[in-house]
Amino acid sequence: MILLKTKEEIENIKISANLLSRAIAEVGRHVRPGVTTSFLDKLGEQFIRDNGGIPLCKGYEGFPSAFCMSVNDVVVHGIPGDIFLKDGDNLSVDCVVDLNGFVSDSCYTFPVGEVSEDMKRLLRVTKEALYIGLDQCKAGNRVGDISCAIQMHCEKNGYSVVRELCGHGVGFKMHESPNVPNYGIKGTGPLLKEGMVIAVEPMVCAGSKNVKFSQEDGWTCRTKDGKMAAHYEHTVAITADGPQILTSFDEIENQ
C-alpha cells in the first residue's frame, strides 16, 4: 500500500531532510585523501544525534553503521572502516535520518582530491540522471516514467544501471511502497499521486550492470567488472505544483 502524506507531514519530512542534507555536507567538508570512512561515519553520526536525529541504517537488518560509505567500485552499502581515501577515488555517502518520526533518505558521491576526467563524467551523468528522474515526479505520471528517463540518460552516455536495487517510498519508514527501479518502460507501473513521497536514487556503473554482494559481510555491493560506480539520491514529494525536492545538495556544492 502506498501511504500518502498530508502537506503538514511533508513539511515535517522536509525538516528531517534538511538535517540529513546538512549531515552529508558536514561529512563532505572532511572528505580528503588520508581520512578513513569510519572517521567520516562517526563524525556524521555525531552531527545527526547532536541535532536530535536518529540514523536509521545503524542496526537495520544488522547493518553496523550510520552511513553507507561506498568507495570506487563499491556501488552501495559499503561498511565504514579503516579504509583510507586516496586521491582520485570517489566516495558515496548514503544516509537515512529519522527526525521526530519523519524519515528522509539521500546520497551524494564526492570526488576525493583530484579525479580523472572519466570519473568527473560518471559523477556528472549520474547526478543528471537523478534530476531527469525527479522531473518525472508529477501526479498523473507513472513510476515507469521515472525509471525509463533515468535508464535512457545513463545508457545513452555509455553507462549501465543496477537492477538488483532501486528507489522506494519513504517518509514514515525507510522503505515504503512503491519500488522505484532505475530501469523500465514509460507509462507502466504505479500511478504517481499528490502526497506520495519517494526516494529516487540512480546507481550507475561505468561498465557492465552486474554487481556482486560480499560473502564476508553480506552488504558491500561491488561492480562485477571492478569498474567505478556512482550513486546520488534525493527524497522528493509529489505535489499539486510538481516535484518538491526535500533533500538538497546546495550546502554541499556551495561551500
Ligand code: MF3
Ligand atoms: N539509502 C539506502 C536505501 O535506500 C539505505 C539503506 S542502507 C542499509 O536503501 F544499510 F540500511 F541497508
Ligand code: CO
Ligand atoms: Co534509498
